[in-house]
Structure formats: C-alpha cells, structure tokens
Amino acid sequence: DGGITQSPKYLFRKEGQNVTLSCEQNLNHDAMYWYRQDPGQGLRLIYYSQIVNDFQKGDIAEGYSVSREKKESFPLTVTSAQKNPTAFYLCASRRQGFSGNTIYFGEGSWLTVV
Amino acid sequence: KNEVEQSPQNLTAQEGEFITINCSYSVGISALHWLQQHPGGGIVSLFMLSSGKKKHGRLIATINIQEKHSSLHITASHPRDSAVYICAVRDTGNQFYFGTGTSLTVIP
Numbered sequence: 005d006g007g008i009t010q011s012p013k014y015l016f017r018k019e020g021q022n023v024t025l026s027c028e029q030n031l032n033h034d035a036m037y038w039y040r041q042d043p044g045q046g047l048r049l050i051y052y053s054q055i056v057n058d059f060q061k062g063d064i065a066e067g068y069s070v071s072r073e074k075k076e077s078f079p080l081t082v083t084s085a086q087k088n089p090t091a092f093y094l095c096a097s098r099r100q101g102f103s104g105n106t107i108y109f110g111e112g113s114w115l116t117v118v
Numbered sequence: 119k120n121e122v123e124q125s126p127q128n129l130t131a132q133e134g135e136f137i138t139i140n141c142s143y144s145v146g147i148s149a150l151h152w153l154q155q156h157p158g159g160g161i162v163s164l165f166m167l168s169s170g171k172k173k174h175g176r177l178i179a180t181i182n183i184q185e186k187h188s189s190l191h192i193t194a195s196h197p198r199d200s201a202v203y204i205c206a207v208r209d210t211g212n213q214f215y216f217g218t219g220t221s222l223t224v225i226p
Binding site for chain 1: 120122151153158159160161162163166204206208212213214215216217218219
C-alpha cells in the first residue's frame with residue numbers, strides 16, 4: 005500500500021545532540037513537508053520541498069535542516085541549535101500540479117530532549 | 119494572527135448526538151481540508167473541499183467561499199469518533215495553514 009513512513013516513532017535526545025527524523029513516501033508525490041505540532045497550537049511549517057534537490061524554509065526553520073536527494077525521501081535533522089526541540093513532528097506529502105489531490109501525513113515522531 | 123480559526127476548542131458529546139465543528143479562515147484558498155488526528159498522533163484527511171458540500175458516511179463537510187467558513191458535521195456520533203479534528207486551508211500558493219484543532223470526546 006502507498007503511504008508515508010516516518011521513523012522513529014519515539015526518540016529521546018540529549019541536549020547538544022543532533023538527531024535525524026526519517027520520512028519516506030512511495031506515493032510518487034513531488035511536494036513534501038515537515039511540520040511541528042505543540043500542545044494547543046496548530047501545525048507549523050518547518051521546511052518544504054516541491055522538487056528533488058530543492059527545499060524552502062517554512063515559518064520555524066531555525067535549528068533545523070533538511071535534504072531532498074531522492075523524490076521518496078525528505079529527512080529532517082533537529083540540530084543542537086534548536087532551543088526547544090521537544091515536540092511532535094509530522095511529515096506530509098502532496099502531488100504537485102494536481103489540484104484535486106489531498107495531503108497525506110505520516111504517523112508522526114515524538115522527540116523528547118532529556 | 120491565525121489564518122485559520124476553529125471552534126469550539128473542546129467538545130464533549132453523548133453518543134448519538136449531532137456534532138458541528140466550525141472553521142473560519144482569512145486567506146484566499148485553493149482548497150480546505152478537514153483532518154482527523156488520532157490519540158497516537160497520526161493524521162488522516164477526511165475531506166478536501168473547494169465548494170459546496172461533501173458526505174462520507176456519517177460525516178458531512180460544507181464550505182461557504184463567500185463567507186470564508188466551513189463546517190464539519192458528525193451525525194449519530196459514536197465513541198470511536200473521539201479524536202482531534204483539524205481544519206486546514208491551502209492557499210493559492212499551495213501553502214497550508216492549520217487551525218489549532220477541536221478535541222472531540224464522545225461518551226457512551
């Protein structure tokens with residue numbers, strides 16, 4: 005079945021460490037997104053990519069980095085520069101150029117700084 | 119400033135009740151999405167609307183483009199409908215804006 009796979013589901017990080025969250029999709033979607041969700045807030049856009057080898061900063065990109073070397077993959081690195089990384093992270097994808105298509109989400113990754 | 123506002127934030131209903139969740143937005147949109155987030159965090163898309171009304175089972179979604187307003191209705195609510203419901207709009211630049219969600223609890 006086609007879908008989006010995020011891993012790991014739960015991740016613990018020591019302060020000062022970088023961690024990378026994986027996002028893989030087999031939907032042949034061009035656009036991929038990373039969102040952060042905090043209690044009581046809507047999803048906030050970290051980074052998005054509309055095509056391979058290209059990505060754009062979202063509203064809260066500071067302290068994060070991404071890459072898009074393959075269409076299927078859009079990993080997110082939470083760097084030590086991110087001051088408050090404990091949150092729920094969601095990856096999403098959408099097919100570009102087709103207005104009738106919807107957005108698909110992964111199951112999310114819970115990151116906790118210990 | 120929130121581009122998308124939802125109400126209510128929290129909603130508790132008895133099984134069988136008719137439920138309405140409202141969404142207002144302030145940007146020009148290509149489409150509006152209703153999403154359901156389960157307690158584990160996973161999100162699924164329920165509806166995508168650009169006009170009119172859509173129905174899927176006990177769920178009905180409507181949108182009024184002129185008033186920039188959408189509603190999600192659940193008929194004959196059931197405890198398994200308990201989840202967070204999120205309104206999201208996609209603007210003409212294909213960027214998404216999300217509401218903060220409505221937490222629904224349906225009591226048997």
